[in-house]
Amino acid sequence: MDRLVRLAAADMAGVDALITARMQSEVPVIPALAEHLIAAGGKRLRPLLTVAAARLAGSDNDTCLKLAAAVEFIHTATLLHDDVVDGSQLRRGKVAAHLIWGAAQSVLVGDFLFARAFELMVETSSMKALEILAKASRVIAEGEVLQLTRSHDLNLSQALYLEIIAAKTAELFAAASEAGGVSAGVSAEKSGALRDYGMNLGLAFQLADDALDYGGTTEALGKNAGDDFREGKATLPLLLAIARSGPREAEFWERAIGRREQTEADFRRARELIVGTGALEATLDLAAAYADKAKAALAGFPANDWRSSLESLADFAVSRRA
16 A cells, blocks of 8 residues: 555646645635544545556656546545435545534535536546546445445345445546556556456445455544444345354344344453454455455556555555454
């Protein structure tokens, strides 16, 4: 991760300048609320993918910078909306925006950032890039709604869970990478390979994050450890633990997740079951398998610093084991 950040430092400075300029508005609450989240940092991973994919594909112009800024605005908008829906307390280690400005303003500023993203896309004059990121925005929304309708479902299958995270998380990784390649004018085969890289990377990252919710720390996560459990989210570690712990623990899971009648001790018990049944390790192993697929997708590109840095990023995605 650090290697890629250093390699893309000049480009990302340009992206940050665009983000700062385009989140401004004559309505004071808009830049204030947007800056609260954007200035909190985060990995800027998705715009970094757009820049890195473009450079790996041979781009020598700045078109990818506008697409990268658009990607970050889409991501930030979804975070603002998600935190309202989930009632999250923390985001990137700071108090969630909706707790300061209220749900209505958080949602509307998210809408503003979506609009800014589409303005940036139009400015690139790339209909293909616009198509990719517009589709991603639609798929993410579908994934969020699907997750919301099945979030407390203890019978959720692994296949459907992976479908949900592919839509709500990995799709933007895929679109960010694909759009970077398109901005460089690569072939459909090459842009498809970059999309495959991003999709598998996104799956690896989400699965690792799901595991870290039960095995990580608040500092590492940028949110409260155990938030997924407290919100009753049926993530893969939980689903695997439910299947493996059997009938003996069925009432515990139904009470704590199905009905969300939780006590202070429940998260500790859930974590013990998730670790004890091997569900945590199995989730991280699956994340590692997706990371390997991501690296394999880059095989058709030149062996240079950009490619090796993107390969290292896939390793980083699953190196955050508890």
